[in-house]
Amino acid sequence: MDWLREHLWEAWLGAGIVLAVAELVSLDLFLLMLAGGAVAGSLTALVTDSVVVTVLVASAASVLLLGAVRPPLVRRLHGGPDLVLGPASLVGSRGIVTEPVAAHRAGRVKIGGESWLAVAEPPTADLAVGEAVEVVSIAGATAHVRPVSDPRLEEPR
CATH class of the missing domain: 2.40.50.140 (Nucleic acid-binding proteins)
Known part of the structure; x- marks a missing residue:
């Protein structure tokens, strides 16, 4: 547990990188939003040593990204003009x-x-x-x- 407290920001950053790479397989922008939450956790871990605070910040950022950022991005990327034949x-x-x-x-x-x-x-x-x-x-x-x-x-x- 001491290792995790000493390397908390690196652990969150590593989780973010793993999730971002996994997004390349799914291409659904879900894992990318979770990766954004992990990066927010990493930035929080630079400021505080509290695991609970970083988990809460990462969770809140992930939920915010999934609810507010992902839907317009999906509409923009997957939508297009109607094809009339x-x-x-x-x-x-x-x-x-x-x-x-x-x-x-x-x-x-x-x-x-x-x-x-x-x-x-x-x-x-x-x-x-x-x-x-x-x-x-x-x-x-x-x-x-x-x-x-x-x-x-x-x-x-």
Whole structure:
């Protein structure tokens, strides 16, 4: 027990290093937070010789790191943009009318280099050939489009 009291800060630092290295295997940031608590215990052991105080400080720091630091880090590291595949990825894209779209008759638009069957959204809108449109939704093989008032629209590639 005397050895531990004489080398308390080294023991906590060693525990912190072991936990940090073990984190490389788990990659869950749990052991890293415990390693942070061990480092806090090591710093406390430099100030006091009390094992009880260093254990309390290390435990409190570990709990604090696990509760306050780990959740935002996990969200930031594991989160990312949603991946949208297939026709749903065309929503928000712009295109050009290649066949007129009438109020109750479908026409065709060119979106991203592909020709799509299209209906107007709202259904009362008539779209002329060459008019710029934006995809509102895709239902099956039909694009629901609305007119766009941007004359500088270039056809999407």
